[in-house]
Amino acid sequence: MSAILSSDARVEPNLTPILDMVFQLITFFMLVVSFKSAAIDQRLRLPVIGSARPVDTRGTDDLLVLNVDADGNLVIYGEVKRDIRRYIQQEAQASLLLAKQSRREAQAGDELPTTVVIRADCDTPFTLLNRVLVVCQENGYRKFALKATPKPTG
């Protein structure tokens, strides 16, 4: 008798709505995931200034992200690059190859189409930062973006 009752009263929950909701959540997380954030060293404390504008490259520019900590170390994807000059030279060569794809007559020493994004700690002395800037300029980089935290309004 009891077996009959239990088989009759078996409840099967409708899993379709919960599955729909979980798929929507997965879609949200897949859309907001940013692989660019791996290039950002989040330990750095950026300076706070008023005229910092939101990033807008309109998807046209190639970016070279350089993190410079308070001791002047160049940190790329979490790894400290000991030979700054060599690393930037290699990146400049890659950028030149990219420039040659769109403009065949591009040669070493020409302005590179890459924007150098400098993320430096607010305590970095200028002499250590300038070392990085000068090497970039020597290798043909002209467009720079200095990262900062926008001053809160209101």
Next chain:
Amino acid sequence: MPRRRRQRRRLQGEVELNLAAMLDMAFQLLAFFILTFKPSPIEGQVNLRLPPPHPVTATAGEQAGSDTKNTNPLQGMSSLVISVTADAGGRINSLAIGETPVANMGLLATQVQQMFADPTLGFDQVIIQVGSRVRYEQLMQVIDICTQAKLPSGEFLSRLSFVELPM
């Protein structure tokens, strides 16, 4: 009659998907995305064109001292020179435009904006002479002032150069 038979066959062969396994997998994917989610910080940037430092240039066709009636030391220059030095802690302790000392950041902002708005002076870039000890945060305040200056064409100033001073 044949219609009834078809309906019966359909009811007997009804397929029920086991959604539990699919839900397990979906939850595992969701857990992965939640655990690896790291919202990127809100950041802004100051866009600059940094040509290599070069000497303060006279405007085209003019030689320094050629105009004997000119009493304005800045006339004929296309680059405005700002000097910034710091104390041992890296904080700015002196500011100057050319050779003229400037008391504070507020005055520097006013003077820079006035100079760049004046089309007769013809400035189009800034050379910032920076003491080697100046901290990046302090330097960014000066860069902030410069990049807020408007050229006579209405564009914001973006051409800057840095020269390191040995102090």
